[in-house]
Amino acid sequence: MSATTLPAPPRLALSSELMRISFRLLAVALLCVALSVASDAFANQANIMNVLRQSALLFFMASGLTLVVLTAGLDLSVGANIGLSACVAGTLMKSTGEPAYAVAAALGIGAAVGWLNGVLVAVLRIPSFIATYGMLWILHGLTYAYMAGSTVYGFPRGFRQFGNGFFLGVPIPVLVMLASLIALALFAGRTVWGQQIYAIGANPVAARLSGMPVRRRLMLVYTLSGLTAGLAALVFLARLNSAEADIGGSLTLPAIAAVLIGGTSLFGGVGTMFGTFVGTLLLTLVLNGMNLLQIDSRWQPLVTGVIIVAAVWIDIRTSGRKT
Amino acid sequence: MQKQTLLACVAALALSPGPAMANGETIAVMTKNQTNPFFQAERVGAEKAAAQLNAKVLQYIPTQPDSIPEQMSQFDDIAVKKPDAVVMVPVDYKAMVPGVEKLNAAGIPVINATDRSAGGKLVSFVGANDYDTAKATGEALLKAIGGKGDVVIIEGVRGALTAQDRLRGFTDAIKEFPNVKLVASQPGNYQRLQANQVMENLLQANPHVAGVMAANDAMAAGVLDALTDGSSKALVVGINGTKEAIDAIKAGTLLATGDYNGFLQGCIATTIAIRYLRHEPIIDSIVMHPVVIDKTNYQPYDMPVDKRSCPTWDEIAK
Numbered sequence: 295m296s297a298t299t300l301p302a303p304p305r306l307a308l309s310s311e312l313m314r315i316s317f318r319l320l321a322v323a324l325l326c327v328a329l330s331v332a333s334d335a336f337a338n339q340a341n342i343m344n345v346l347r348q349s350a351l352l353f354f355m356a357s358g359l360t361l362v363v364l365t366a367g368l369d370l371s372v373g374a375n376i377g378l379s380a381c382v383a384g385t386l387m388k389s390t391g392e393p394a395y396a397v398a399a400a401l402g403i404g405a406a407v408g409w410l411n412g413v414l415v416a417v418l419r420i421p422s423f424i425a426t427y428g429m430l431w432i433l434h435g436l437t438y439a440y441m442a443g444s445t446v447y448g449f450p451r452g453f454r455q456f457g458n459g460f461f462l463g464v465p466i467p468v469l470v471m472l473a474s475l476i477a478l479a480l481f482a483g484r485t486v487w488g489q490q491i492y493a494i495g496a497n498p499v500a501a502r503l504s505g506m507p508v509r510r511r512l513m514l515v516y517t518l519s520g521l522t523a524g525l526a527a528l529v530f531l532a533r534l535n536s537a538e539a540d541i542g543g544s545l546t547l548p549a550i551a552a553v554l555i556g557g558t559s560l561f562g563g564v565g566t567m568f569g570t571f572v573g574t575l576l577l578t579l580v581l582n583g584m585n586l587l588q589i590d591s592r593w594q595p596l597v598t599g600v601i602i603v604a605a606v607w608i609d610i611r612t613s614g615r616k617t
Numbered sequence: 618m619q620k621q622t623l624l625a626c627v628a629a630l631a632l633s634p635g636p637a638m639a640n641g642e643t644i645a646v647m648t649k650n651q652t653n654p655f656f657q658a659e660r661v662g663a664e665k666a667a668a669q670l671n672a673k674v675l676q677y678i679p680t681q682p683d684s685i686p687e688q689m690s691q692f693d694d695i696a697v698k699k700p701d702a703v704v705m706v707p708v709d710y711k712a713m714v715p716g717v718e719k720l721n722a723a724g725i726p727v728i729n730a731t732d733r734s735a736g737g738k739l740v741s742f743v744g745a746n747d748y749d750t751a752k753a754t755g756e757a758l759l760k761a762i763g764g765k766g767d768v769v770i771i772e773g774v775r776g777a778l779t780a781q782d783r784l785r786g787f788t789d790a791i792k793e794f795p796n797v798k799l800v801a802s803q804p805g806n807y808q809r810l811q812a813n814q815v816m817e818n819l820l821q822a823n824p825h826v827a828g829v830m831a832a833n834d835a836m837a838a839g840v841l842d843a844l845t846d847g848s849s850k851a852l853v854v855g856i857n858g859t860k861e862a863i864d865a866i867k868a869g870t871l872l873a874t875g876d877y878n879g880f881l882q883g884c885i886a887t888t889i890a891i892r893y894l895r896h897e898p899i900i901d902s903i904v905m906h907p908v909v910i911d912k913t914n915y916q917p918y919d920m921p922v923d924k925r926s927c928p929t930w931d932e933i934a935k
Contacts, residue, residue: 333822335822431680435680441652444654445654530810533813533842534809534839536809538652538835540682541809541810543682581814585801585819586819586821588822591802592775
């Protein structure tokens with residue numbers, strides 16, 4: 295008898311990336327189901343909108359950071375960048391009364407800091423961990439000196455609408471988040487520049503030898519990381535109507551966590567913007583759930599840690615991911 | 618930075634034939650961080666007191682906020698540089714005790730401010746009592762909501778002494794009003810953003826909250842932002858008496874804030890240090906009475922810190 299091979303059974307032609315995102319989405323969906331059952335305050339429009347709006351701030355930080363991590367780098371200065379951008383933009387807006395200046399200042403400073411990081415990493419070839427860690431201290435020092443222990447608060451109503459307003463029933467920060475998610479996902483996944491960024495992360499030597507403008511792409515990702523930090527600073531100002539010197543400190547690690555939970559590898563070359571979005575959702579849902587379920591403050595850090603480790607472990611098991 | 622030029626001046630002073638002991642004393646002032654306006658007010662108070670009494674102040678502030686190892690090494694620095702006295706706010710009231718003992722061994726008098734140190738030989742303590750302040754502020758809120766309704770507490774950093782004492786003060790105030798129900802007590806970690814998100818989440822589960830007790834003014838501000846979006850009529854109190862809180866009280870959005878007067882603590886602690894060095898009588902423990910600042914009494918607190926002046930000893934001793 296001839297050994298004929300049967301045709302392979304029809305399979306869904308899903309790429310592995312899509313599979314991993316689906317699993318991660320599944321984790322988020324499971325969490326939502328669990329929370330809806332555990333608390334009747336969860337599954338209503340107001341709460342869902344709240345969760346989405348809260349995750350917007352974290353997402354803006356994490357989105358630019360994703361591009362940096364894709365190149366096997368790290369930007370530890372995003373939190374401090376937000377601090378400086380928000381403080382300068384806030385005081386400018388308070389003294390001139392013009393939100394336009396604040397927007398220009400926040401985006402400008404954010405991008406400038408990012409560009410400086412890019413110079414340190416791409417031109418001076420300082421390892422990104424050290425370069426951005428040093429930048430973090432420089433930014434903190436500048437912010438503390440500038441604010442001198444004071445707080446700036448009380449911004450114009452029109453500007454605050456950016457943080458508090460609704461459009462067609464959806465909070466404005468959520469709309470901006472979705473827009474930037476789509477824009478950055480298209481950039482990373484569908485443009486030549488995006489492909490080059492992945493290549494640089496996956497194999498920097500090959501990328502350089504094949505003629506890719508590695509230095510310019512690295513400068514680009516760090517500048518973008520700084521730019522999104524500036525955007526996050528604006529959302530912060532609009533949402534919380536104030537700025538003080540130490541606002542960014544507690545935001546950096548959650549942003550990095552969101553990127554990594556979302557499936558982007560620290561070693562570069564693997565990951566998606568949508569994955570980061572899911573990672574952001576997961577972290578925000580955990581806080582929301584703990585508040586709704588009234589989990590005692592003693593246990594909250596423990597619960598957060600367990601869920602994060604579990605989420606990444608499930609991801610590793612289901613996708614054969616090594617990092 | 619500031620610290621280095623001041624140190625240079627002190628070194629020059631030390632080498633030159635010094636002025637008489639009764640003037641020009643150097644007081645080292647140690648605070649917890651550069652970012653909290655409370656400590657900024659305390660530092661300004663210390664400088665004003667020193668200026669009024671003809672002495673000098675050296676500021677020691679950790680570059681990383683609330684860093685225990687950094688403050689420990691500052692204790693070492695001070696033990697070597699030997700200023701005439703030290704006014705100290707410990708980053709951690711238990712962990713800094715070895716540092717205090719080092720100063721004791723070097724023969725430098727230590728005055729403790731704000732957070733009571735768990736050990737070491739201290740000339741005096743000047744501070745407010747977190748528990749009493751929180752309890753008085755909580756009672757003010759509960760009276761304002763008519764003694765009944767649902768109440769939420771936004772806690773500080775779990776594990777910090779101030780947060781534990783303020784939580785106890787709040788909960789004990791609630792115990793005195795049997796018709797008040799504590800529906801949620803969640804941590805905001807003394808951060809505006811976290812308190813904002815926590816309050817948003819809590820409003821989902823408890824839309825009819827009547828009152829919110831926030832363990833500090835930054836969190837109270839975050840809570841107020843969360844409340845302006847919806848239709849909640851909850852009243853809010855905070856603690857610290859910062860300028861932003863006073864403005865909110867003036868505007869009618871914040872009900873009250875517990876006074877935790879950094880400026881006065883800096884003034885008094887430094888005055889005691891200088892008097893001790895001049896062998897004048899001092900008081901070995903000053904715990905300031907809890908004062909709740911609200912619409913009726915906020916005027917004296919409305920002045921910016923650097924325009925205020927320190928009280929004289931007779932005023933303090935009363």
